[in-house]
Amino acid sequence: MEGTDTAKNRTRKQRDNVWRRRALGAILPILIIICWEIAAILIDNEFILPRLESVLAVLAAPTVDILGSGSLINNALLSIERVIMGFGLAALVGIPVGLVMGYWQRVEDFIDTTVQLFRPIPPLAWIPLALAWFKTGIVSMTFIIFIGSVFPVLLNTVDGVKSVNKTWVESARTFGASQRQVLAKVIMPASLPTIWTGLRVGFGIAWMCVVAAEMLPGTTSGLGYLIMYAYNWGQVQVIIAGMIVIGLIGLLIDGLFRVIEHQRFRWRGMTR
Amino acid sequence: MEGNDKMSLSIKHVSKVFVNEKGEEVTALGDINLEVEEGEFICILGPSGCGKTTLLRIIAGLDDPSSGRAEIGGREITGPAPELAMIFQEYSLYPWRTIIDNTAFGLEVRGISKEERYAKAREYLDLVGLKEFEGSYPYELSGGMRQRVAVARALCSEPQVLLMDEPFGALDAQTRNTMQKELLEIWKKTKKTVIFVTHSVDEAVYLSDRVVVLSPRPSEVREIVTVEQERPRERTSLEFAQVRRYVLSLIHNGNE
Known part of the structure; x- marks a missing residue:
């Protein structure tokens, strides 16, 4: 009796604890929103800092066209499409090349120096070259996103x-496994959790790159374009709404990666 | 060609020289000679660093000898052979595979159908008493249970010889004793040849038909001690203590 009671108490305590920690984490965002609202009222200039309500109004109508540049959802979908192109290419190149490099020391010796030389160049520094080679458009953006996300995936x-x-x-x-079987049945599944981490990090960078690339002159769509365009029209509430959407999508996809990581790779860290 | 005793194992003048990190040559195995009969339970015993594991790895086909040869059924061992299965000290199960998929791994590699290999895997999981854990993952099992799975996995590929590299070394004393008892029962039932590496004199005397005592590096076979005592052996018996003391003396002051 006593035993089960304390066990029950313990799980309840743990649950309470989780809620307490979540509540603690919610305090600061709420404070920031309150400060924002107060500041917006004091400044009283929507070209500098709009009220919370006008941002929420933009967010509440995600399908409505904004100043002829498309709706929030439209632009978000375009950005996601682009990031999938560039990130997909990075995964398609990074994973096989990484497998080969990790498996054969000679291949690593051959490629690693080059990787280390290119890796410190920020993806955004490739923008002028991308424009010179591919002009503005999907190819340029795919290229920038690829450059940004291929290294974490590969390494x-x-x-x-x-x-x-x-x-x-x-x-x-x-057990007589051939080299191919070792690769497919041992090396691949064993390194999958680490590869997954690379994909998650790579995707985060890819998402940053797409927004930056969409701010380039000549672009006519995407969330990056939308907030830049809104700036030119002095629509600060649209800028902030766009930023919130960018953040939420990034958070959502990262969360998705984490959920799958938790489900599929629970054995990681419990190897024994 | 050696004809009838087809699965006997011989180790002929095997030596192994390593190059260590400083670039110096280290002779792990001097000149090892050993004949193992089919169905025998052999323990290879020696001080740590004497090359017991190296010898086992050469038999398993994981390492090549620097000179000499290991033979099974008169054939030289040049790589992993289906007649041999190795059980490692720990961390050999695949954590992303369920217990049954771990057990059936050897058959899966050979391209045996899922139905057939699962049936066989269940048979051996039953033998080690873990049938109801087939859907579990290794991290859900205790150390002793995981080593039982490793034994089932090795048996599942139906080898003639089980090579065991300090398989109970990472277990607590209690579990270790239980595992030794169970291993002997499995050995009796399956009639496999077992080559068991250990640095525990007690374990060697408890388990084996013959204890092969190795000398320190560069190691050679110092003596092969035949243990006559009936199984199950009583650790507290006088006979057991005598053999144990004798083997211990071989390890400690063998050069006298």
Whole structure:
């Protein structure tokens, strides 16, 4: 009786604790919103800081066209489409190349120096070159996003393959597994959690890149374009609404990555 | 060609020289000779760093000897062979696979159909007493249970010889004793040849038909001690203590 009681109490305490921590985390955002509203009232100039209500009004009508530049949803979908192109390409290149680099030391020796040389160049520094080569448009953007997200995907894949437990590989070999089987049945699944982390980080960067790339002159759509366009029209409430949407989409997709990570790779960190 | 005793294992003048990180040559194995009969339970015993594991890895086909050869059924071992299955000390199960998929791994690699390999895997999981855990993951099992799965996995690929590299070394004393008892029962039932590496004198004397005592590096076979005592052996018996003391003396002051 006593035992089950305390156990029940403990789980309730844990649950209370979770709520207390969430509540604590909610305080600061609420404070920021209150300060914003007060400041907006005091400044009383919607070209500098609009009231919360006007931003919410923009967010509440995501399908309504904004100044002839398309609706929030339209532009968000376009941005997502672009990021999928660039990020997809980065994954398509980064994962196989990373697997090969991690598996064969010679391939790594051959490629790694080049990777290290290109990696510190920020993706945005490639913009002028991208414009010179591909003009404004989907190719340019895909290129920038690719540059931004390929390195974390590649390097995490290499790292994942290299940190595969040697006993796993040798076990497979003693059972007569061929090199291809070792790669498919041991190396791949064993390094998948690390590859997944690379994808998550890579996607975060890709999302930043797409918004930046959409601010380029000549672009006519996307969330990055929308907030830049809104600036030219002095529509600060649209800028802030656009930023909120950009943040929410990033958060949502990162959350999706985390959920899958939690479900599929629970064994990670519990290897024994 | 050696004819009839087809699955006997011989180790002929095997030596192994490593190059360490400083670039120096280290002789792990001097000149090892050993004949193992089919169905025998052999323990390889020696001080740590004497190359017991290296010897086992050479038999498993994971390492090549620097000279000499290991043979199974008269054939030289040049790589992993289906007649041999290795059980490692720990961390050998695949954490992303369920227990049954771990157990059936060897058959999966050979392209056996799912139905067939699951049936076989269940049979061996039953043998080690873990049938009801087939859907679990390794991290949900205790250390002893995981090593039972490793044994089932090795048996599932139907080898003639089980190579065991300190398989109970990471377990607590209690579990270790239980596992030893269970291993002997499995050995009796399946009639496999077992080559078991350990640095525990007690474990070696408890388990084996013959204890192969290795000398320190560069190691050679110091002596092979035959343990006559009936199984299950009583650790507290006088006979057991005598053999144990003798083997211990071989390890500690063998050069006298």
